[in-house]
Amino acid sequence: MASASSNISSIKAFAESNRASPIPSNYHSFTDIGDVAVADELAASIPVIDFSLLTSDDSQIHAKAVHELAEACAEWGFFMLINHGVPESLMEELMKKSQEFHDLPVEEKKEFCDNGDPFSPIRHGTSFHPPAENVHYWRDFLKILTSPQFNFPHKPHGYREVGFEYSRKINNVARKLIQGISESLGLESNSIIDFSGFDSGLQIFAVNLYPPCPQPHLALGLPSHSDVGFLTFLIQNGIGGLQVKHEGKWVNVNPISNSIVVNIGDQLEAVSNGKYSSVLHRAILNNKDTRVSVVVVNGPALENEIGPAPKLLEKERPLFKSIKYRDYFLVQQKSRLSEGRALDQIRYSG
Numbered sequence: 001m002a003s004a005s006s007n008i009s010s011i012k013a014f015a016e017s018n019r020a021s022p023i024p025s026n027y028h029s030f031t032d033i034g035d036v037a038v039a040d041e042l043a044a045s046i047p048v049i050d051f052s053l054l055t056s057d058d059s060q061i062h063a064k065a066v067h068e069l070a071e072a073c074a075e076w077g078f079f080m081l082i083n084h085g086v087p088e089s090l091m092e093e094l095m096k097k098s099q100e101f102h103d104l105p106v107e108e109k110k111e112f113c114d115n116g117d118p119f120s121p122i123r124h125g126t127s128f129h130p131p132a133e134n135v136h137y138w139r140d141f142l143k144i145l146t147s148p149q150f151n152f153p154h155k156p157h158g159y160r161e162v163g164f165e166y167s168r169k170i171n172n173v174a175r176k177l178i179q180g181i182s183e184s185l186g187l188e189s190n191s192i193i194d195f196s197g198f199d200s201g202l203q204i205f206a207v208n209l210y211p212p213c214p215q216p217h218l219a220l221g222l223p224s225h226s227d228v229g230f231l232t233f234l235i236q237n238g239i240g241g242l243q244v245k246h247e248g249k250w251v252n253v254n255p256i257s258n259s260i261v262v263n264i265g266d267q268l269e270a271v272s273n274g275k276y277s278s279v280l281h282r283a284i285l286n287n288k289d290t291r292v293s294v295v296v297v298n299g300p301a302l303e304n305e306i307g308p309a310p311k312l313l314e315k316e317r318p319l320f321k322s323i324k325y326r327d328y329f330l331v332q333q334k335s336r337l338s339e340g341r342a343l344d345q346i347r348y349s350g
């Protein structure tokens, strides 16, 4: 019999020793069955952005790519990035090492355990997303601040090196996408980079591990939320589970081969004064395969005030208050709003 489980410290270990049990009731996430409905007909229209066109020296090709980027950000807040230049072999190696980290004996992972401080350089644990009503999530995680510090675990062997290389490469891709996004808003290419302190900004690296769940339709890996920061980059181990909310419906995301899934975060919605939306997304479960996702969030410097770009406010009224990224980060961590919309806390009403 599965018992009450608020003290489960590793879902992976729990799932391995309770393969057939009913899951503990505090992992039941779905109260409204209607929320499970999925609009698969929309999956084919998920935008695809070709990074090599965005970075082209040909100004016409570049301008067309900026336009497509703007459309993807405005209509979906989310896209698949292809031809991004991050080697496939690096992504595979990173995925392998990330999985190996979670496979380490529980004893060995103890030194990285979550101490509850959101700015802790390394946090490892389970079910950290703020539960709405004491609901837990079927996920173990590793979260690392890769910038401004760099704090990769020293095990498994070689993880630091591959983690460093991947984080740097993603940061460069993020920088160029943000330049394109600046242009698409009618701002100078470096405007958002400069006023947000992006070059000394916070970069968070996270590994989510979702073990098979005996009752996948009752629980969630991660509840509906939007991400902090400017842009989030996600790769996975070939197992699906990510859903994004589009026009009020959940859409399954099945990334095309060698692409990186990118979504807009709350700070870009604020900077764009609501033109680009920080998309709601969640992770669902299955009962067969362990799913691993590696997520990198790229954002402003912690001490910089982030709000609508001043140039946009020459012609429109602000929809969001400016707030230090550090303070926003804490608001989001504590947010227990049902849809995880920390953004509502800095939105002007009326």
Ligand SMILES: O=C(O)CCC(=O)C(=O)O
Binding pocket: 206, 208, 222, 227, 234, 241, 242, 243, 281, 282, 283, 293, 295
């Ligand atoms: O694993 C996934 O598909 C989603 C992960 C995610 O949204 C996150 O880590 O913020």
Ligand SMILES: [Fe+2]
Binding pocket: 225, 226, 227, 232, 281
């Ligand atoms: Fe997310």
